[in-house]
Each structure stands twice: as structure tokens, then as C-alpha cells.
Amino acid sequence: MSIRPVKRLIQSKPTLEGAGVHLRRAFGFGNTKEFDPFLLFDDFRNDIPEDYLAGFPWHPHRGIETITYVLAGTVEHGDSMGNHGAIAAGDVQWMTAGSGIIHQEMPKGDAGGLMHGFQLWANLPSALKMTPPRYQEVKSLDIPEITDDDGTNVRVVCGSFWGKTGPVDGIAAEPTYLDVSVAPGKRKTLPVETTRHAFAYIFAGSGKFCNASGPLAVPTEGVKWSDVTPPVEAGNRSLVVFDRGDEVTVQAGEEGIRFLLVSGKPLEEPVAWYGPIVMNTQEQLRQAFSELQEGTFLKEKQGK
Secondary structure, three states, X not given: OOEOOEEEEEEOEEEEEOOOEEEEEEEOOOOOHHHOOEEEEEEEEEOOHHHOOOOEXXXXXXXEEEEEEEEEOEEEEEEOOOOEEEEOOOOEEEXXXXXXXXXXXXXXXXXXXXXXXXXXXXXXXXXXXXXXOEEEEEOHHHOXXXXXXXXXXXXXXXXXXXXXXXXXXXXXXXXXXXXXXXXXXOEEEEEOOOOOEXXXXXXXXXXXXXXXXXXXXXXXXXXXXXXXXXXXXXXXXXXEEXXXXXXXXXXXXXXXEEEEEEXXXXXXXXXXXXXXXXXXXXXXXXXXXXXXXXXXXXXOOOOO
């Protein structure tokens, strides 16, 4: 077994998106090669309704899949195929945009005005860019949870982990998407398939991710941990990008740590990307925007 070294530690940055939603972006709209097949990751967390209620009005997508995971409040959604509904705390919505969809997402806070959730974009391979769009909406109670003997809790949103399989399936990138909580002071090792790109996003508490032995390309604390493996400390709203290996080891801080652990198989295909549309070539991108202007963007039968 080999521990995945920490390649980079990134602090998510304040970003304004949609019709004026204040959020934090961990990565996206740049060189996302080290995250392949993932393109973008946003943390929308706010307790000021004026900063999120304008939401994400009607907009198109093509060539990607979006994964929305809500922790507090609700997100009301509707689309050009006639789907509509709301995802609440603990729920997940996985949207395959495929050949094209136009939709809206409107966040609503809980009784105290708190809204919290994440959105991850996954790229579609060239062979599936124009696949029919579809939704998978999963309620919180349908997401399997595992609690280990030491109190470590894992929600398996997608993929297989510790003998459980998440309810979201048929995703091109074959991702594993886990919500992991480790108790205060506990050290935990979690398996991650070697061939995948992987990252962790910390959203509660703090902890230290152990590096592999050898030269370290990231800043580390001057403390010994297993002698040859100084850890990298990661706090709330930090993104940890891992290098190759088959396991991740974390030491939880005094308040414990909660993070998303996400991995996927790289597509290793060219990316042509502008706004909400991601294709393989600039010509395909120009065609998509031409179709938007001409009213021929939507390929599937639309709802009433």
C-alpha cells in the first residue's frame, strides 16, 4: 500500500456566479488537467439570503454532468424537459446535460436563512457529449452510510466503498464521491484507486493529511508524524489535491474533520470550454453557441 502524497493545498476563493450568488470556488475555468475528469468545484455556503436568493436563472449546459449536494436549505430546480422539484438537506442531484439542456437552480435557505451545498462538474467523454440529457435525484435516506468502529462516518453518494455502493450510477467518469467525517484526534486511512485523480475538500473542522516519505513539494508543519511522513494541515474550505497512490491518510484535529473525498478516472481528452458548455474542439463550441442563437440547441423532446 502506498500513501498518496499531497500535490497541492488550495484555499477556495470568493466568486460571484449566476445572478449574483456569493460562493467559494476551489477550482475551475483554468487548467484543470490535474482534476480530470472534473472541471469545477463550488462551495455555496451563506447565511445572508440576499447573497444567494437571486440564484442561477435559466441557462444552458452541454457536454458535462453536474453534481449538486445540499447540506442545508433547499435548491429548487426546473428544466427544458419539464422536470421540476427541490433537493433538500442531504439530497443529491446528478444532471447529465449531454446534447443540451436549459435549466435553472434557485437556492432557498433553511428557517435560519442558512444555505449550504456543493456543485461539482464532471466532463463527458467525446463519445457521450451528445448523449440524451437525464437526471438522477437521490433523497438523503437513500444514500448509504457506514460508521466504522472508531466513529468514522462515510456517506457513499457515488461509487463503491467499504462494501457499500452509492445510488447514483451510469456516470461516464465512474467517480467515487464520499462525505467523510473523522472523530477528533482520530487517524484514518481510506483507500483510493491508484489510476484515479483524487481530491479532498474540507468543509468542517481541520486535520492533517499525511505525505508519502521522500521530498515534499508542499509546505508542511515542522512536526514528526510516523517519523518520515510530515503532514499537511488543511482547514475549513481547503482543497487537498493528491498525487498517485492507493490510500489517503488523515489525522483529525481537535474538532474532528469533515470532508468530501472525490476521485475519478481521467478522460485525457482535449477540452474546449466556454461558460456552461464544454466540448472537445473550438469548432464544436462555436456550433453549440450558434445553435443557441438559432434556437436549435435542444435535441431531445422537450416538456410542456
